[in-house]
Structures are given as C-alpha cells and as structure tokens.
Amino acid sequence: MMDGFDMLLVASAVIAGAAPLVMATLGETLTERAGVVNLSLDGTIVLSAMAAFVVASLSGSLLAGFAVSAAVGACVAALVALFSVRLGMSQVAVGFVLTLMTRDLAYFLGSQYARTEGPISGSAPVPVLSGMPVLGQVLFNHSVPVYLSMIMVAFAWWYLYRTSWGLRLRCVGENMEAAYARGIDPDLVRVVYTVAGGALVGLSGAAFSLCTKPGWGQPQGCEGSGWIALALVIFGAWHPVRAALGAYLFAFLQVMSIHFQSWFPDVPAQVFQVAPFPLMIFLLAVSTLVHSEEAKMLAERHPLLRILTRGLAQAPPLSLGKARSRD
Amino acid sequence: MRTVFARMGRPLEMGLKTALAGVAEIAASVLVVVAFTTLVLLVAGAPPLDTFAVLVKGSLGSWSKLSHVIKVWIPLTLASCGLLFTFKAGLWNIGVEGQVMMGAVATTLAMRMGGPSPLAGMVTALALVAGMAGGALWALCAGFLKTKAGVHEIFAGLGLNFVSQGLVLWLIFGPWKQPGIASMSGTETFDERLWIPSIEALNLSPAALGMAVAAVIVTAYLLSSTRLGLYLRAVGGNEKAAVLFGLKPHAVMTAAMLCAGGLAGLAGAFQVSGVYHRLIPAISSGYGYLALLVVLLAYYNVWAAPVVAFFFACLNTGAIQLPMLLSLDSSLSGVIQGSMVIAALAVHSVSTRSRRSRG
Amino acid sequence: MTIALRSIHKHYGDIRANDGIDLVLRPSTVHGILGENGAGKSTLMKILSGYVRKTSGTILVDSEEVDFKNPAEAASHGIGMLYQDPLDFPPLTVLENFMAGQRMKAWPDRSLFRKRLAGLCREMGFDLDPETPVVRLTVGERQQLELARHLAAGRRVLILDEPTTGISSLQKDVLFSALRRLSSGGATVVLVSHKLEDVETLCDEVTVLKKGRVSGSAVRPFSTGALLEMMFGREPAPPLRKGHEPGAQALFLEGVHAHGGRTGLAQCTVKVNRGEVVGLAGLEGSGQDVFLRVAAGLTRPTRGRVHVSRKDMTGRDHHAFKTMGVAFQPAARLEEGLIAGLSVAEHCAILERSSFSLDLDASASLAQERIQSFQVAARPESPVESLSGGNQQRLLLSFLPDDPVLLLLENPTRGLDRESVRWVWERLDAIASNGAAIVFSSSEIDEILMVSDRVLVFFEGRIIHDVRPEDTDALMLGKAIAGRV
Numbered sequence A: 001m002m003d004g005f006d007m008l009l010v011a012s013a014v015i016a017g018a019a020p021l022v023m024a025t026l027g028e029t030l031t032e033r034a035g036v037v038n039l040s041l042d043g044t045i046v047l048s049a050m051a052a053f054v055v056a057s058l059s060g061s062l063l064a065g066f067a068v069s070a071a072v073g074a075c076v077a078a079l080v081a082l083f084s085v086r087l088g089m090s091q092v093a094v095g096f097v098l099t100l101m102t103r104d105l106a107y108f109l110g111s112q113y114a115r116t117e118g119p120i121s122g123s124a125p126v127p128v129l130s131g132m133p134v135l136g137q138v139l140f141n142h143s144v145p146v147y148l149s150m151i152m153v154a155f156a157w158w159y160l161y162r163t164s165w166g167l168r169l170r171c172v173g174e175n176m177e178a179a180y181a182r183g184i185d186p187d188l189v190r191v192v193y194t195v196a197g198g199a200l201v202g203l204s205g206a207a208f209s210l211c212t213k214p215g216w217g218q219p220q221g222c223e224g225s226g227w228i229a230l231a232l233v234i235f236g237a238w239h240p241v242r243a244a245l246g247a248y249l250f251a252f253l254q255v256m257s258i259h260f261q262s263w264f265p266d267v268p269a270q271v272f273q274v275a276p277f278p279l280m281i282f283l284l285a286v287s288t289l290v291h292s293e294e295a296k297m298l299a300e301r302h303p304l305l306r307i308l309t310r311g312l313a314q315a316p317p318l319s320l321g322k323a324r325s326r327d
Numbered sequence B: 001m002r003t004v005f006a007r008m009g010r011p012l013e014m015g016l017k018t019a020l021a022g023v024a025e026i027a028a029s030v031l032v033v034v035a036f037t038t039l040v041l042l043v044a045g046a047p048p049l050d051t052f053a054v055l056v057k058g059s060l061g062s063w064s065k066l067s068h069v070i071k072v073w074i075p076l077t078l079a080s081c082g083l084l085f086t087f088k089a090g091l092w093n094i095g096v097e098g099q100v101m102m103g104a105v106a107t108t109l110a111m112r113m114g115g116p117s118p119l120a121g122m123v124t125a126l127a128l129v130a131g132m133a134g135g136a137l138w139a140l141c142a143g144f145l146k147t148k149a150g151v152h153e154i155f156a157g158l159g160l161n162f163v164s165q166g167l168v169l170w171l172i173f174g175p176w177k178q179p180g181i182a183s184m185s186g187t188e189t190f191d192e193r194l195w196i197p198s199i200e201a202l203n204l205s206p207a208a209l210g211m212a213v214a215a216v217i218v219t220a221y222l223l224s225s226t227r228l229g230l231y232l233r234a235v236g237g238n239e240k241a242a243v244l245f246g247l248k249p250h251a252v253m254t255a256a257m258l259c260a261g262g263l264a265g266l267a268g269a270f271q272v273s274g275v276y277h278r279l280i281p282a283i284s285s286g287y288g289y290l291a292l293l294v295v296l297l298a299y300y301n302v303w304a305a306p307v308v309a310f311f312f313a314c315l316n317t318g319a320i321q322l323p324m325l326l327s328l329d330s331s332l333s334g335v336i337q338g339s340m341v342i343a344a345l346a347v348h349s350v351s352t353r354s355r356r357s358r359g
Numbered sequence C: 001m002t003i004a005l006r007s008i009h010k011h012y013g014d015i016r017a018n019d020g021i022d023l024v025l026r027p028s029t030v031h032g033i034l035g036e037n038g039a040g041k042s043t044l045m046k047i048l049s050g051y052v053r054k055t056s057g058t059i060l061v062d063s064e065e066v067d068f069k070n071p072a073e074a075a076s077h078g079i080g081m082l083y084q085d086p087l088d089f090p091p092l093t094v095l096e097n098f099m100a101g102q103r104m105k106a107w108p109d110r111s112l113f114r115k116r117l118a119g120l121c122r123e124m125g126f127d128l129d130p131e132t133p134v135v136r137l138t139v140g141e142r143q144q145l146e147l148a149r150h151l152a153a154g155r156r157v158l159i160l161d162e163p164t165t166g167i168s169s170l171q172k173d174v175l176f177s178a179l180r181r182l183s184s185g186g187a188t189v190v191l192v193s194h195k196l197e198d199v200e201t202l203c204d205e206v207t208v209l210k211k212g213r214v215s216g217s218a219v220r221p222f223s224t225g226a227l228l229e230m231m232f233g234r235e236p237a238p239p240l241r242k243g244h245e246p247g248a249q250a251l252f253l254e255g256v257h258a259h260g261g262r263t264g265l266a267q268c269t270v271k272v273n274r275g276e277v278v279g280l281a282g283l284e285g286s287g288q289d290v291f292l293r294v295a296a297g298l299t300r301p302t303r304g305r306v307h308v309s310r311k312d313m314t315g316r317d318h319h320a321f322k323t324m325g326v327a328f329q330p331a332a333r334l335e336e337g338l339i340a341g342l343s344v345a346e347h348c349a350i351l352e353r354s355s356f357s358l359d360l361d362a363s364a365s366l367a368q369e370r371i372q373s374f375q376v377a378a379r380p381e382s383p384v385e386s387l388s389g390g391n392q393q394r395l396l397l398s399f400l401p402d403d404p405v406l407l408l409l410e411n412p413t414r415g416l417d418r419e420s421v422r423w424v425w426e427r428l429d430a431i432a433s434n435g436a437a438i439v440f441s442s443s444e445i446d447e448i449l450m451v452s453d454r455v456l457v458f459f460e461g462r463i464i465h466d467v468r469p470e471d472t473d474a475l476m477l478g479k480a481i482a483g484r485v
C-alpha cells in the first residue's frame, strides 16, 4: 500500500511545488508589512500567469515571460495602491473587485492561447552541489525559478530586518503618523512596497504557467492559490520565513493528497483535491485561537504552554488596512 | 453613482446641484469603463462597436432574451439582498458563493427524497425551504468560525466555498451520478412536475420573480424600519460600543449571516428548481461573487441593488453570444462589471475629496 | 538659534486653534508654554515642528523665513518634538525605535547605534534596554527614548508637549535635570504644559496661551497669582467635593488577577459601597483600565471573584453586569463609546429596546429630551461623529442609566475644559448622592483629590494604597504613584 512513497521524492516535490506560492506569500508579506492588504492576489496570479505564458510562447523567451508577469503584477498592485493609499478607498473592496476582474481579463485575453504548446523552464541541477547525498536531490536539482524562490526567502528576511529600508518599511506598517513625524513619507513607502510586492506576486504567476503547472487553460490550475497565499501571510504572522514555511507546509499537504488518493482509492478524488484548503483554514483558526483569552489563561497555569503561545502569538502590523487621514 | 442612490432615501434633501453631481459621476464612470473596455477589445483584436452591439442585442434584443436576463436577475438579486444584511453588520460574506451552492444541494436532496409524488407542488415548496435552510446552515458555519474561532470571515467563507464546490462535484460523480455514467452535465433531470411552474411562452416563472421582488421589499423594510436593521448597523459601526449599549455583537452577526445565507440558499434553490432542473457542477454560476460586486456598486443601497443587478444580468446574458458570433470569451462581462465598480468607487471618492477640499 | 513666530493662525473649519500668536524662543533657555486644555498649545508646537501646516503667519529661524512642509524639513533645521501622545512604534525594539528616522547606511551597523544609545543614556541618567520592545516600556521610558533619539540626531531645539503627564515623579526629576543640562549647553528647550508647577520648577520664561491667543508672558521669578490670572482670567473655583454617606456594598473584588493593558491586574481586593466616589490614581495603564473592565464584566479575571451588590458575578458577561445596574464608560469616546455612522436618535432607539419595528419619531423626541437636559450641542438626527469632544462626552453621560448601582468611568473628563469638567462633576455628584457608587480613573491628581471620597493608588498592576483625600495631598500621591510609598 505504501509503495511509491519516497521521502526524498516528496521533499523535492514540496520544494518545487511550493516555489510560486513562496513568491506570492513573500510579496504579500512585504505589502502587508507596509500596512496595505492587496486582496487581489488570486486574480493577479492568474492574469500574470496568462501574460507570462503568452509572451513566452510568442517570443520564445522565458525571461521575457517572467519580466512581463512581474510588470503585470506590479500594475495591478499599483491600482490597489492608487485607489486605497492615494484615494483612501477600502482596501478590501478594491482588492476583491480587482481579483474578480483580473481573472476575467486573463480568461478573456488569453482564450486564443488556451491549450497551446508553450516553453517550460526545465530542470537545471546546480553543478557539484546536486551531487550531494540527500540535500543534492532535495534542494539543488530544480529549475531556476525554484532556486529563486529559496533565495528570496533569505533575502526578504535580510531586507526586512537588517537594512534601513526594511526598518522604514516596518515603521510605516506599525505607525504611519510616527513615521511621518520622523521624516518618512508613509504614502510613498506604502505605494512602493505595494507595487514591489505585486511584482513578486506576478512572478509567482509566471512560476506557475512556465514551471510548476505549465501551460494555460480555463480553468487555470493556479486558481485559488492567491487566497492561500493571503491566508499564509496571516498564518506566518507577517514574518517572511514563517510565511514561507507555511507555503512549504501547504505544498506538502498537496503532495500528500495525491499520495492519499492512491492509498485510498475508495474515497472520491474531489475530497482530496479540496482537502488542503479547509485544512489551511483550520490551521488559521488554531493560530488565532492561540491569541484568545482562554489560551492565555491556560498558559498561565502551564509554563510549557506559555513558551509555545509566546512563539506563536504575533499581532498584525498596527496600521494594516488603515488609510491615513489628512487635513 | 452611489450619491444619487444614497440620497434616494431622503428625496427632500436632494437638491438639483447634488443630482447633477450624481449624474456627472455616473457619466464619468461610464466613460471610463467604455474607454477601458474598448482598449481591452483592441488588445484582443476584436471590433469594439460590434462587440457592444452583441452585448446589447444579446440581452435586450428580444422578449426571450429579456426573459433570460430576468432568470439571471432573480438569483443575483436574492443573493445581493442577503449580502446587504452582512455588509450592514460589517461582515465581508465572501462565503455567499458556497451558500448559493449549498442551497442548491439542499434543494436537490429534498427533491430526490420527495420524488414525483402526487403532492409535487408541496415537495417543490419544501425543497425551496430546504434550500434556504441549507444556505443558512452553511453561513452559520462561517459565522461560527468567525465568532468562535476568530477566523476572518473572508478566509472562513473562502474555505467553505472550496468545500462546497468539492461537495457538489463529489455528489455529481459519486452518490447522485446519472444512471450509467457520471458526467459533467450533472445529475439526472427532475421529473417535470417538480419544476417551478413557469409561463411556457416566455420560459419565465412568475412565482420566482414574485419572490425576488418580495425579498427586496422585505429586506428594505427590515433594514430601515426595524430593530434588526438598527442593531446590524450598530454592530457594523462599532462592535465594542455596541456591547456597552447592551447588544451582543456575535449574536447580531450570526443573525446577519443567517439572513444572508437564507437568501443565498434561496437563490441556489431557484437555480436547481427553476433553471437547470438538476444539480450541475457550476450550479452557482458565480452569482455569489457577482452579487458582492452588485452591492458594492449599489453602495449598500437596497433600492439600487436590483437596478444594478439587472444591468449586470444584461451583461452576463449578452456575453453568452460572444463566443459564437465573434469568437470572444464570455468573461468579457466580468471585465466590464469589475471595471464598472472600480470606476464608480474611484470617481466618487475623487469627487467627494475635491468637494471637501473646496468646501 | 533664535526662533520667532509671527502672527500664527491655524483654523480647523470654524475652530481657531491658533488665532494670531507671536512668540520668540531663545537659545540656552527653557521656555514654558502654559495654558489650559484646548488653549492651542499642541497645535502651535506641531506647526513649529512641521507636523501640521499653518493657515497663515511666518516663522523665522535666526531671522531667515522658513515654511516647513513636513517634519523632515523642521528636523533639518534642528527642531525636534516629543508629541503629547508618544509617536513611536510599540512592537519594535528600543534600538529600532532609536534608529528609525536617523541618518544611516543602507545596511546599518547596529552595534554602532547600540553604543550611541548607551552613551546617551549614561549621560542623561536613563536606563533603557535596547532589545526590549517599546510596548513594555512605561510612558516615561518612551519619552526618554525619544529624547535620546533627538539628541543623537543633533537637534538644537527640543519641544516637549505635556511631558509630565503619565510619568512618575522620579522620572520627572530625571527628565527635568536632563533638560536643564541641555539648555545650559546652548539648546532651546520648549516645555508645554497645563500644569503650573512644572513651569514654575523648570522654566526661565513663560508664554501663556488662552483660546488660541497669547494672554501674557513672564520671566523668572514667577508670580503664581499672575500666571493663574493669565491662564483662566480669574482665580479658579474652589473644590467641589461634598462627601457622601456610604450605603450598602456595591462592588467587591476578592483576590482578583486579570490580564490586559500594559501590566494586567494582580492580587486586587477592594470593596466599594453605594454613594461613594472612588478615584483611581496611577500612571496611565498601571492597572486602572483592567480594574474598571473587570468590574464591568468586560474582562474575565483569571483568578479571584467579583461580587456586585453581594451577588457573585464571576465569569458572567457585561450584559449580566448591566442588569445588576453596572454601567461602564470608556476613555476613547468615538472608538469605544459611541457608534460612528449612527445618529443621536438612533443611539437612543437602541437603548429603548421596545418593539421590533422602529418608531424613529418617538426616539427623536426622547433624544431631544436628553440633549436638552445634558446641554449637548446637537440635533437628534446629527451623526455622533460630527459632535465635538466635549459634546460627545455629555452625550455619553446622558446615556447613563437613571439609577445605577455602580458607575465605572474611565478618564471621564479627559480633554474637557475646566468649565465642562465642573459641569460633569456636578452631574456625577448628584448621581452619587442618589446612592450610586462611582469609580473613575484620571491622570489628574488634582481632579482626584477634588472629587473623590476615597483614592486607590495603582502601581504596576497592584493597588498599593487606599486612602481618604483628607489624609493625603498631591505630593504624597505623586510619590505613591511612582511606587515610592
């Protein structure tokens, strides 16, 4: 019953499968750390996946595909920034409408290219390192976007916690007025990181259509992953490394659901396909329950629990979702 | 656009000036949308004028097309009315999509259990009630996730949407599969006696239309002239203060979710009993998500919602012809609807800003 | 560096927060800006620090005209301000707060900043741990951090807006001696306060503001009477306290522990009787907020029991407390007390809880009654967010139940002018005379001494003192608040 299950293969598949999700999650973490919720992720990913696929197949250049997808993601995010930061409209409303609209736009513009052949970013083992016993297969035997996603995690952490720009970004996310009093332009910072985060989200679309779930069609396989990325940012408590770990966890659930399907042939496939989504929500519930009064009371009595809840409890950036009032 | 509708409730205050400003806002938004859509069409290599003509003729060109529009309008309006309850309470009920599906599932279940008995009318009526209950129950799940487990309603609702889509597929391919072979075309069609009676020539059900109109009126009454509406607005306005005023925000939110889920479930019930006469994978037709756009564009106004819903229904219906006549994808309607909402919200916020800075 | 302000105006709609102010600030002096709440002090200082843009007027820095568009431009002229509500980043660490806004490399060397902070702390007599998140700091420590940051950035003009509110007298001593040292080193220090004693202790020169205008100025030595005259136009009214006969037990907290706020609440055992007015003194967030919320059933105690009118209410929710005659009023009026978007009449309609269908006309006439008897400047159909702070406070008071058993009021007079404070307390006094227990918190020791029958002093989440006002005075309370019993 357990045949065909190879730990190394699973680990490698998780690393590869999580790549686009990691990119989108990091992008949204940056954006939310600056205090803006870009709810349009799900549509943005589909639209940029389409753009990347079409451009890459027409031009034959993968690089062009990735570049265009980043530009598309940045453009949608710029709309979010314009409407919510500059015009003070509800971030949730704008983001939600853009989600639906960009998805429809993707299907409308991309319908002629559905199910056509397109280029794929193939495996590119790292010389020397890929020969290592265990890690070689798990970490160093992937395509370029997958390496990129791994590097991005470390880079995002370094940028956020070790550079002066990262400090400024976090300042704006925690208290816009205080940032303004210190000579930082909160609106500018918010716009910049909304757009930059959007570009990362766009890249994740390309990573889907040119690498992880290659091709373009309706419905696109990456639909729904934008929402997962949004949930992962919360699950990761707005910390890039924890959010990325969440993305790997989700990819693991997806890989396992394929295995479970072969182990339990009696259970219909549909159950396994949707299972990771409610599981993710369940994990969200657990991580929010940790904040609750009851949990704190329990922790009061059990010192071990106290350490655990301290580790998990992390409040969102204080200015998240708020608009700055001007006089 | 929203100022005009927002002020309809207080006609005495509506001066000529604000009316003109409202008209100007609508005109500006429409202009933006037309320009944007034309651009999109040019990018796709489609003839803009012909496309717009297809959209108009495809929805208002004949009585049968208009009756199709109304068939879309009914569930859309029902779901929009439901969303008004949750929006007033400050909740983003994205789970409405799943609530429509679960209404459809519950109705199908009731009809399968009832069967084509001599009391078919009774079964149909009960099936509609079951649909409402199904939607309400599903909304309750999202409500509990929010109030008891602290999961934001957007994520709770989305998770449940995925679950209900999985459930619908599973039912169609599993326990409720057609005799012989399961297929994407859905379950077996019900006995004709279980269908909601409709006017043969127009293929339109007066009962369904009546119920949708009634839903609008009841919603308007509940929201504006009863304690329920006041409590919803109080909790939506300030949850903490509402507690000090003696309200129980979680109970009020749950009530809002029940109302929303019930109306969304009814929308799903009509999809099953009045439109498709069976359960199909895409039974909700995305009307839940679309209803969210309707309410945003209507600026949470009860009377504006059915008008916007009609406009959106026209777009949806007109777009059906696009693949055949111009080999364009029908998702164009979604592009127009989305840009309409964005444009209207943006134009309104620009104009209020400039008015405030001038005043 | 000499700064001259000429004819500064700042208008918010009809409100003239500053209405033609002239002022000269000289180096090597501590300049006091005195005036009661709402006089326009903060507004004027925010204009000088570039945080708020003036409506009209000129600012001269060393006789050169400047027009600050944002705080960065004022900072580049060496002007820095410590705002009345601390403007910092609570979740970030002390070191990160210290670094934010300072000139630094793209990837800064943290140890450099750590050293600089440690050096400044040593010099000023501050004690700050660089890795602590700022949420865990007291108001006084946050202030010290801000001051150190401004000094590190080389500011020559330092504006402190009400720095003595919410800090201990020990911290106040440390602060004042630091300010003296700075001013003797050539810096211009501006101390904004509505407290006479602060200005008298520290300042060399004083300008008094009243209703957005300069009502007078003085140099050391000051005449207290003259300054009071400039602030209020006449001598302040005598104290109000009448003293009440305590009745039956209203509230009994028995060994209560609870979470929340900055410090939580620990080991709290208190009885309050009907007819008593009990003032909660202490630095902001020393447990008073948690105490009031536990007594209102809004926060559940982790240990201990809560009794209302001798009935055990432990673990019940606010609604159960409400039916026992308990009413709570939070400090943040629009954030926690009123519902933005609803009109005055609609607020009344919620309280009525009669039939399912609404009778808005009846609610409107009821609202009219309340508005009249509480002198609220509003109409029944006005949305509450359009009311001014004072009127929102009056409106909240009008919503209190007719004959409560226990009123729990958090900073009920914050931000009100003296007339309104008096008016509020006359009302509350009448309610207490009718047999209600009133428990309130305030950051003004004078107010507490003026109106309470009993004072509870909070320190770090514990009640460390339970005294009658006649057995204590402002100085002793000030010490107790700082934990020096």
Ligand SMILES: Nc1ncnc2c1ncn2[C@@H]1O[C@H](COP(=O)(O)OP(=O)(O)O)[C@@H](O)[C@H]1O
Pocket (backbone or CB within 6 Å): A327, C012, C015, C016, C017, C035, C036, C037, C038, C039, C040, C041, C042, C043, C044
């Ligand atoms: N942002 C604002 N909007 C409207 N009114 C304001 C604003 N800031 C201050 N005011 C008003 O200006 C007056 C002076 O306020 P302020 O300068 O804070 O006084 P002070 O600091 O002397 O207590 C008050 O009446 C206050 O209500």
Ligand SMILES: [Mg+2]
Pocket (backbone or CB within 6 Å): C038, C041, C042, C043, C084, C161, C162
């Ligand atoms: Mg002030």
